[in-house]
Amino acid sequence: MAELTRSQSFFIRHEFGIRRLHSLLGIVPLGLYMCIHLVTNASLMGGAAPFQHAVFWIHSLGPALPILEWGGIFLPLLFHAIIGVWIIRTGKSNTSQYSFTSNKRYKWQRWTGLIAFVFLMFHVLHLHGWFHITPWLAVMQPLGFAQFYPYNAASSLAAAMDQWIWGFWPAFYLVGVMATVYHLANGLWTAGITWGLWTSATAMQRATKVCTVFGVLLGMVALTAWWAAVSMGPADIAAAREKEQEMYDAAVATGLAFDDPHKRAGNDHAEPLSEVDVEAVIIEETIVVEPDSQ
């Protein structure tokens, strides 16, 4: 390699550190965060209340939350994904010639990584919106992105799943989350080799079993979370919104939630409201009136 650009030579000089960082970030914080995220979402199976409770708790971090989101999730994710794409480019899969299981796992690890990258980019855009800056949101929200309102967690999540062509987002999330679960479970196994945790063939086989059990369990949690979000009908959404309003008032009173209209659905956003939203807003208003009348 005669002529290298500065960034290329930087990369080559620090390849070991960069690749080890890539491996580490995949587990902590990304893998760990993913487990917490999926378990939190699976709590929606128990109704809007436990889910809303968990979201309040997460959002009680207040102004520190964006720092955690960017420093602990988005930046590690971008680093892991960009280095991952570079790693994929260094390899040339040959499963048609050598169809060993481990060779297929190598190929799937790369494919699921790519799927997870695309999925997560759109998932964050769809629900979180990436940037919580008003002009950005003013463009993105009418386009159907940045649809999650933490103080109306269950109802806004379920409504967002029902957008666009029927079944698009549910299918997108199902494929995306399953690919990500495989990527994490198999990635744990390869990380164990990378760091030298399991070295012998028998230890690797044992680790495969452990990682498979972990992947299946996490996959079941993910399916639960997915089903809880996509199975809610308009009536469930309206009921959830009523419950959320009740919890919001209580949370504001006890200091768990902040009076932040930005985190509430349908309050001051100039977006066109869908039928579900209109229904929900009406319900919301009747309840908002209540404390004043007492």
Place this chain on the structure above:
Amino acid sequence: MTAPETSIKNRPQFINVRVLRQDEPGAKSYWELHKIKYEREMNVISVLQRIAAQATTVDGKKVTPVAWDCGCLEEVCGSCTMVINGRVRQSCSALVDRLLADNPDEIVLEPMTKFPVVRDLMVDRARLFRSLKRIQGWVPVDSYYNLGPGERIPREDQERNYPLSQCMSCGCCLDACPQYQKIELTQNEGESDEEFEQRQNAEFDEAFIGAAAISQAMLFNNHPTGKALAAERLEALSGPGGITTCGNAQNCVAVCPKEIPLTRSIARTGRATTLHAIKKWFER
């Protein structure tokens, strides 16, 4: 290795052999079909001898004899390695009766895919030997002085090292590796042999080192005298194209004819380089 079953019924009269040929380095490769008379207990080497002797394709066209490499004829030198029916292995231990049991129609012979072809089935494995230099795959004694008897090697170490010492540098692990890509350079006009070799070595030294050399590093790092260079070997393996390029496809261990626990060597290198990096960080 057990002798093949000699009482197979319906033995074919002829064997079709498809060979991927190439006239010189960098030239375009082409397929050629040869037909030879079936004999009992042939291996691919004896098939190639018949093909060279008749030097005529199935269409009756006179051709130059197919070139190939071989040495020991007992699967310990590695020089006759080629891709047989899509799988990299030694042609001396590839028995025709077994190949025909898997695919009775023909035997397909190709040169190794990750090394530059010299001619037909002969390849240039200079990169493999360069990789052994990268990790200093030797015991550093020059026999200049009498150093007395060597250190006793515990049985546990002997048992761990013996399988690794069986490596014959055949390159099967590299040919099957999805992370090991072919490097083929051509000498520029006016470039001296030394300059070309230097340029080639520079390219080799930043590309993936591969399972064979990683395993040899673990062999010599576990040797009482060889471990004097342990830190230097780990340094080389922590560099560009070192251990981190491994993608854990584990084809290496699956195709290794000597059944060397290559993935174990890789994982041990992972552990050793982890510790080496931490140590270096705190000693800086």
